[in-house]
Amino acid sequence: MSDPKPLAGRRVLLGVTGGIAAYKTAELVRLLKKAGALVQVLMTREATRFVTPLTLGTLSEREVLVDLVPDAPNGSWTRHVHLGRWGELLVVAPLTANTMAKLAHGHCDSMLTAVYLSAACPVLVCPAMDHDMFEHPATQENLALLVRHGVHVMPPEEGELASGLVGKGRLPDPAAIFERIARMLGAAAPEDRSLAGRHVLVTAGPTVEDLDPVRFLSNRSTGTMGFAVAAEAARRGARVTLVTGPTSLETPAGVDRVDIRSADDLERAVRSVPDADLVVAAAAVADYAPVESSDRKLKKADDDLMLRLRRTPDVLAGLGASKRAGQVLVGFALETHDGLENARAKLERKNLDYIVLNDPNETGAGFGPDTNRVTLLSREGGREDFPVLPKAAVASLLLDRVSAPR
Numbered sequence: 034m035s036d037p038k039p040l041a042g043r044r045v046l047l048g049v050t051g052g053i054a055a056y057k058t059a060e061l062v063r064l065l066k067k068a069g070a071l072v073q074v075l076m077t078r079e080a081t082r083f084v085t086p087l088t089l090g091t092l093s094e095r096e097v098l099v100d101l102v103p104d105a106p107n108g109s110w111t112r113h114v115h116l117g118r119w120g121e122l123l124v125v126a127p128l129t130a131n132t133m134a135k136l137a138h139g140h141c142d143s144m145l146t147a148v149y150l151s152a153a154c155p156v157l158v159c160p161a162m163d164h165d166m167f168e169h170p171a172t173q174e175n176l177a178l179l180v181r182h183g184v185h186v187m188p189p190e191e192g193e194l195a196s197g198l199v200g201k202g203r204l205p206d207p208a209a210i211f212e213r214i215a216r217m218l219g220a221a222a223p224e225d226r227s228l229a230g231r232h233v234l235v236t237a238g239p240t241v242e243d244l245d246p247v248r249f250l251s252n253r254s255t256g257t258m259g260f261a262v263a264a265e266a267a268r269r270g271a272r273v274t275l276v277t278g279p280t281s282l283e284t285p286a287g288v289d290r291v292d293i294r295s296a297d298d299l300e301r302a303v304r305s306v307p308d309a310d311l312v313v314a315a316a317a318v319a320d321y322a323p324v325e326s327s328d329r330k331l332k333k334a335d336d337d338l339m340l341r342l343r344r345t346p347d348v349l350a351g352l353g354a355s356k357r358a359g360q361v362l363v364g365f366a367l368e369t370h371d372g373l374e375n376a377r378a379k380l381e382r383k384n385l386d387y388i389v390l391n392d393p394n395e396t397g398a399g400f401g402p403d404t405n406r407v408t409l410l411s412r413e414g415g416r417e418d419f420p421v422l423p424k425a426a427v428a429s430l431l432l433d434r435v436s437a438p439r
């Protein structure tokens with residue numbers, strides 16, 4: 034078995050600058066911590082507008098440092114020098130064009146730039162910006178200067194950029210940056226096979242209840258959260274069945290995908306997978322479907338139209354009623370009010386082991402955004418509030434918790 038903590042006790046300085054990709058560093062911090070590293074996050078002021086010090090401080094379990102001279106100096110103004118000697122590796126991800134220019138020319142106006150100048154350790158930078166900014170001769174010359182100064186560079190990737198343009202400028206995936214860090218520190222990246230031999234069933238996406246060949250009742254679910262859970266479970270070695278309503282997402286590697294449309298389809302598909310050890314029900318299932326659905330397009334009339342709706346089967350409650358010993362059931366609760374009480378009631382009613390509560394009205398949470406802020410409640414009465422994180426990071430944390438021995 035591979036070493037679960039290949040970076041145990043290794044000291045990593047992580048600089049974060051103000052680009053849209055800054056949110057991805059939450060996942061990078063988590064991967065580093067999970068591998069046992071000690072992580073000191075240094076942020077530029079601008080970076081704190083993209084991801085909060087609270088998020089990165091919580092994940093790194095250390096105070097995040099921003100200003101070179103804090104508002105209330107406490108006699109520790111040589112901290113940058115100590116940190117420069119403490120770190121075994123300084124990583125700057127993402128590195129903006131602005132901070133790149135400062136590093137290349139020795140400017141020193143934040144804790145990050147000061148630590149860079151004091152660093153006695155190797156430095157890895159991950160530039161990320163819009164394609165045109167990256168290609169500008171000024172940026173390219175600054176990058177060449179950094180390389181001349183001995184800095185290691187992880188080049189940006191080609192792809193869709195926040196501006197909508199397509200080109201070179203994307204920050205590589207946190208997992209790829211992590212692997213590069215592990216290699217630089219002389220450790221093999223850990224392979225997590227903690228779910229090998231387990232069968233994980235994930236439901237995801239919306240359901241669609243057809244009224245006629247062109248009209249339907251549905252909801253705003255994009256499937257992102259469920260797909261992230263399926264991808265992470267497969268990465269950990271599980272056999273994964275992903276039952277999903279219509280989405281535009283690509284099937285994650287190593288996942289068996291079953292496409293469904295309605296709540297009735299979902300129930301049939303889930304019933305055909307009776308042997309799952311862990312079920313994560315992230316699908317946003319319609320609670321009602323039209324009593325009648327026409328195979329011909331409905332024609333309008335002069336008077337109002339009354340739609341009769343019937344209750345759909347509660348798939349998760351069905352699984353709860355027939356739960357096998359050792360099987361773990363995880364539900365989601367999307368609540369706009371009285372979240373904790375409603376979620377707890379659902380956990381009880383459906384005989385779940387865990388429920389993941391989120392609020393679609395909160396910034397950075399719910400349907401759509403690539404991030405989510407969730408609270409995990411357990412059958413035993415436990416409660417854990419996570420900060421706003423990329424959905425991939427939420428998926429990892431949830432799987433850590435729900436697959437842990439109880």
Ligand code: CTP
Nearest residue numbers: 314315316317318345346347348349364365367
């Ligand atoms: N669920 C399900 N089958 C249904 C409805 C919901 O499996 N027919 C699952 C969802 O995947 C989710 C959880 O149950 O894991 C949500 O519970 P539910 O009580 O349906 O939540 P809401 O639909 O939000 O309920 P309410 O409208 O009463 O708030």
